[in-house]
Amino acid sequence: MARKRGSHSDITGPKVRTAALRLFARHGFAAVSMRQIAGEVGVQAGALYLYTPDKQTLLFDLMKEHMDELLSAWDHTEKGRTPFSQLEAFSRFHIRFNLERPEAIFIAYMELRNLSSENFGKIEKLRKEYEDKLEEILCFGQTTGDFLVPDTKLATMAVIAMLTGVNTWFRQEGRLSRERVEEIYWDMVRRSVAK
Amino acid sequence: MARKRGSHSDITGPKVRTAALRLFARHGFAAVSMRQIAGEVGVQAGALYLYTPDKQTLLFDLMKEHMDELLSAWDHTEKGRTPFSQLEAFSRFHIRFNLERPEAIFIAYMELRNLSSENFGKIEKLRKEYEDKLEEILCFGQTTGDFLVPDTKLATMAVIAMLTGVNTWFRQEGRLSRERVEEIYWDMVRRSVAK
DNA sequence: GTCTATAGAAAGATAGAC
DNA sequence: GTCTATCTTTCTATAGAC
Missing domain, CATH: 1.10.357.10 (Tetracycline Repressor, domain 2)
Structure with a gap:
């Protein structure tokens, strides 16, 4: 019942990795922006830095x-x-x-x-x-x-x-x-x- | 005697391609900037567009x-x-x-x-x-x-x-x-x- | 043929509100 | 935990002087 919103780090974390995997594979690491990854996950670019120190x-x-x-x-x-x-x-x-x-x-x-x-x-x-x-x-x-x-x-x-x-x-x-x-x-x- | 400066397109053109080849191979197309290529060739970034319409x-x-x-x-x-x-x-x-x-x-x-x-x-x-x-x-x-x-x-x-x-x-x-x-x-x- | 200057967009990353 | 806003840098490409 609790935690319908907020506290999604156990879900969002893997989603970030999955999205990055897909995008890096398709377009290449250098060609993919943090904004694109964030877009796939459904969060803002800044929020990615909660799950990784950098690209x-x-x-x-x-x-x-x-x-x-x-x-x-x-x-x-x-x-x-x-x-x-x-x-x-x-x-x-x-x-x-x-x-x-x-x-x-x-x-x-x-x-x-x-x-x-x-x-x-x-x-x-x-x-x-x-x-x-x-x-x-x-x-x-x-x-x-x-x-x-x-x-x-x-x-x-x-x-x-x-x-x-x-x-x-x-x-x-x-x-x-x-x-x-x-x-x-x-x-x-x-x-x-x-x- | 003539053409000590200027009119280097027959030389600079190949140099651009050689530099791009080297840099693309080493760092990847997406990771290499036109400025880097220009730097290798020894010209300004803008000058590259005399030899190629785009990257x-x-x-x-x-x-x-x-x-x-x-x-x-x-x-x-x-x-x-x-x-x-x-x-x-x-x-x-x-x-x-x-x-x-x-x-x-x-x-x-x-x-x-x-x-x-x-x-x-x-x-x-x-x-x-x-x-x-x-x-x-x-x-x-x-x-x-x-x-x-x-x-x-x-x-x-x-x-x-x-x-x-x-x-x-x-x-x-x-x-x-x-x-x-x-x-x-x-x-x-x-x-x-x-x- | 090359330069400087710059337009215009987009990048990585951070700060602070909520 | 996510948002908006923004700093700072860098990018491709073009314009116009020389």
Whole structure:
């Protein structure tokens, strides 16, 4: 009964982040004004500063939250014991996770240069952490003799780039289901590294 | 003897484009002001409008010129007659061309959303034209029985994403030469589509 | 062809009323 | 917690002198 008006910080806070995510993804961080974000949320521009100290921190928080979620989600994913099952798990996980949050992914790749150098360092560290998960799998496959990879660092970058590329063209209503896309990409990834 | 001062449009014009290319690539189109570009060139902000009608056209011209150059360069590349030789030519060409002009590539991928919808359409058409070159090679390999690709559209996107990814991590002074990187990527591309 | 000067709009952020 | 009002800066683009 109480609090019909006022005290909306538990609601407005997330709304600000959602609106910023959408707008940053669509038009780019530098091209979006605080007034536009406020307009989406339905508050005045000044009110945004109740939820973030400044625009830069708003961007950083979105990216940080995304990276934490990515690493946590992978940690909770069933991987199997063989190199092949782990690589398949990674390929499918990466495609699925990315397709579920295209806006956050877009920002994570496009807005790195708009981070302050301090914030950039923190995000880069998390991104590296994620890449290392894949590299470990490739190394594992090398030791078992399942994979043949001339350079695991390069193969890691190549596979991630290939998988991430799905987001640039995949459409929900398109010709292929997400499941089918996973299938085809996993097949290409497997062949590109299998002995 | 004449024209020590004045009449520099044949020099200043290119300088404007070079400066814009550098700055757009480094900080993003929306984050760069006409004053910054003018500062790099060594003229006043107002003088830029002698060389471009507005900021949007400056971006479009950079991207258009880049795409024309890309298509023309591929047309003049030796390709061989077999699917394998053509795919190798494409893989090596793509990596080499991209590494030779990282700034233009960066802009071509990052600033699409900052084009007016009319300009976007023109650039997209050229990009599609380039992708079709690769798809034709994959189709060719399918008919000869050299390649086994479940879906040529997807394989096209996957291969291009993989090759384009090189630009995100390659450094001139790094561990691997461009030639060696070409070698490794061509090997992965080949294995991912070969029968 | 470049300059200064400036118009006119919009940006990020803050102050203080309610 | 949100509002209006506003400070200060910066932006794109133009006008007119030289």
